[in-house]
Amino acid sequence: MIVYENRYDVIVVGGGHAGCEAALASARMGCKTLMLTINLDAIALMSCNPAIGGLAKGHLVKEIDALGGEMGKNIDATGIQFRVLNTRKGPAVRASRAQADKQQYRLRMKWVLEGQERLDLKQGEVTALHVEDGQVMGVDTRGGVRFQGATVILTTGTFMRGLIHIGLINYPGGRAGDIPSIGLSDQLRDIGFAVGRLKTGTPARLDGRTIDFSQLEAQPGDDPPAPFSFSTDCITRPQVPCYIAYTNAKSHDIIRSGLDRSPLYAGIIEGVGPRYCPSIEDKVVRFPDRDRHQTFIEPEGADTVEYYPSGLSTSLPIDIQWTFYRSIKGLESVEIMRPAYAIEYDYVDPIQIHASLETKLVRNLFHAGQINGTSGYEEAAGQGLMAGINAALRVQGKDPLVLGRNEAYIGVMIDDLVTLGTREPYRMFTSRAEYRLLLREDNADMRLRETGHAIGLVPETEYLRFSEKRGRVDAELERIHSAKILPSTADPEFLAKYELSGLQNAVTYEQLLRRPDFSWRDLMPLDATVTESDALIWEQVEIQVKYKGYIDRQLDQVARAKGVEGARIPEEFDYVALSGLSTEVREKLQKFRPDTLGQATRIPGITPAAIAILSVALKSRG
Ligand code: FAD
Numbered sequence: 221m222i223v224y225e226n227r228y229d230v231i232v233v234g235g236g237h238a239g240c241e242a243a244l245a246s247a248r249m250g251c252k253t254l255m256l257t258i259n260l261d262a263i264a265l266m267s268c269n270p271a272i273g274g275l276a277k278g279h280l281v282k283e284i285d286a287l288g289g290e291m292g293k294n295i296d297a298t299g300i301q302f303r304v305l306n307t308r309k310g311p312a313v314r315a316s317r318a319q320a321d322k323q324q325y326r327l328r329m330k331w332v333l334e335g336q337e338r339l340d341l342k343q344g345e346v347t348a349l350h351v352e353d354g355q356v357m358g359v360d361t362r363g364g365v366r367f368q369g370a371t372v373i374l375t376t377g378t379f380m381r382g383l384i385h386i387g388l389i390n391y392p393g394g395r396a397g398d399i400p401s402i403g404l405s406d407q408l409r410d411i412g413f414a415v416g417r418l419k420t421g422t423p424a425r426l427d428g429r430t431i432d433f434s435q436l437e438a439q440p441g442d443d444p445p446a447p448f449s450f451s452t453d454c455i456t457r458p459q460v461p462c463y464i465a466y467t468n469a470k471s472h473d474i475i476r477s478g479l480d481r482s483p484l485y486a487g488i489i490e491g492v493g494p495r496y497c498p499s500i501e502d503k504v505v506r507f508p509d510r511d512r513h514q515t516f517i518e519p520e521g522a523d524t525v526e527y528y529p530s531g532l533s534t535s536l537p538i539d540i541q542w543t544f545y546r547s548i549k550g551l552e553s554v555e556i557m558r559p560a561y562a563i564e565y566d567y568v569d570p571i572q573i574h575a576s577l578e579t580k581l582v583r584n585l586f587h588a589g590q591i592n593g594t595s596g597y598e599e600a601a602g603q604g605l606m607a608g609i610n611a612a613l614r615v616q617g618k619d620p621l622v623l624g625r626n627e628a629y630i631g632v633m634i635d636d637l638v639t640l641g642t643r644e645p646y647r648m649f650t651s652r653a654e655y656r657l658l659l660r661e662d663n664a665d666m667r668l669r670e671t672g673h674a675i676g677l678v679p680e681t682e683y684l685r686f687s688e689k690r691g692r693v694d695a696e697l698e699r700i701h702s703a704k705i706l707p708s709t710a711d712p713e714f715l716a717k718y719e720l721s722g723l724q725n726a727v728t729y730e731q732l733l734r735r736p737d738f739s740w741r742d743l744m745p746l747d748a749t750v751t752e753s754d755a756l757i758w759e760q761v762e763i764q765v766k767y768k769g770y771i772d773r774q775l776d777q778v779a780r781a782k783g784v785e786g787a788r789i790p791e792e793f794d795y796v797a798l799s800g801l802s803t804e805v806r807e808k809l810q811k812f813r814p815d816t817l818g819q820a821t822r823i824p825g826i827t828p829a830a831i832a833i834l835s836v837a838l839k840s841r842g
Contacts, residue, residue: 242586300321313656330682379395414571
């Protein structure tokens, strides 16, 4: 091995969505950082759907942005269709989603990385970690170079021993067009990590010149499009539509006719797939009574004819793919540009990492993204950001940053992973969060901007902008408490509309905003200071007023759980010496080694009685 002359504080292995956030975070926090990745042209490449956000994933993007990450800004600059989902539902589940111009997304992210001080980018496949006395010291590449680093973050995605399946044909690959990562996961297994196998799949990419769009239902984006990032003023790129199409009985017959050559049904694929994102053959088999399945035909970019048929991922043989896609109305003459495929890959059970994302087996080694068993760009980016932050904090000799389940979806995700582990691809859902009303998209900045600024990721200008917004929200909350309309002087039409005509006493804005049928925009005719340009401020005010009861209740629950959540369990805690625990509970605690009493409560099979014993033992240690 030739040892490279520079020594890094942080080495990030992988240039996917986790790797990009990790590398930017550590470099922005002052650490000399190296990103090593197999192909520099594939930085931030979207392996599957050309879109960012969606239900619960939009929350993650807003949180990443609030903490000072890049994903939100990147999609704002390169998005070609923005929509807010669930607008008719409560604020907790509203979620932003945007189609990306896939190539522009990756190019801009690479450009941001290249412009980042203290960050070196190098192409190379890491084949081994350099570990001494249980501590990582650097990495070795296939090209025979050793890079030395105080900390290493592995973000290998779907690449470790990646195996691509199309029908009964399979071949090694990290994803279509990329080589796999060989060697690394064998070493991880030798070290003692529980390395498992997962699977995911993607649809074919279709040639838009051969799609009859007149037969499809166009779905436009929102007008005006709402940005993801708290720092973006407005979206400037032209917006394009997506299209809706449906499979039919003929499509399903074709799929069934190919099942004997499906690697999934022939038992060739051993990895566990994502249950919430099944392949089309899975859907047809599992729901035989459904006569059609919807698909969104999504553009891959403004400068390409490639389209992504969302929801139609498959690993069926190519001849079945040809006939199946062409059985769909509007796609009768469609040409496939890239075939659909499934991929199996190695991941490491995340119960072997701390909530800081540092591994329990190798000091200063962090894991983030798909390597931890998650699926999705946003999940990966959220972990990458936290791993980058915590690697930098380790280098600076500071305590790790761990977000609570009451603070962020990122906190919920990491807590789920490290306390429960995962046997199937994990993706974020709003239902995973117990404090949903506190963890809204709209208040991600209120929850996390301060933290992002304190660790040095949110620049001063962005922080000032946030402080100003927070000040305005507080001031308006104060004002609406006393600002009122007098029934005697108010517009009779307004009074009639809100059934206030017979009222004798004044009504405060706050009382009005509490009403389910009254929105802050209804204040505009009454008060010239309430304007559309302050929409974000008023939206915040309205939500805080309307949902105050529910929010207070959740805050109460958080306060009550605080003692348990915060009680730290020392790493060397001796569960064997603790009397009163059943053998099963003792074994579980030894296996999971929770960092806090809060984590211990969430390990399946750990009883309240065991928690009480543990709690007393921790208190007696002082
Ligand atoms: P990736 O984006 O995979 O990036 C990994 C990076 O690490 C790459 O840059 C790679 O070159 C680099 N790398 C790997 N090993 C090494 C090494 N040894 N040395 C140096 N560099 C290395 N997500 C969904 O949410 N829904 C889906 O339906 C879905 N379907 C998918 C289908 C397919 C076929 C694939 C490939 C992915 C799919 N995904 C899906 C997953 C999504 O792509 C990932 O969740 C996301 O990209 C993970 O981000 P990451 O940063 O962890 O890894």
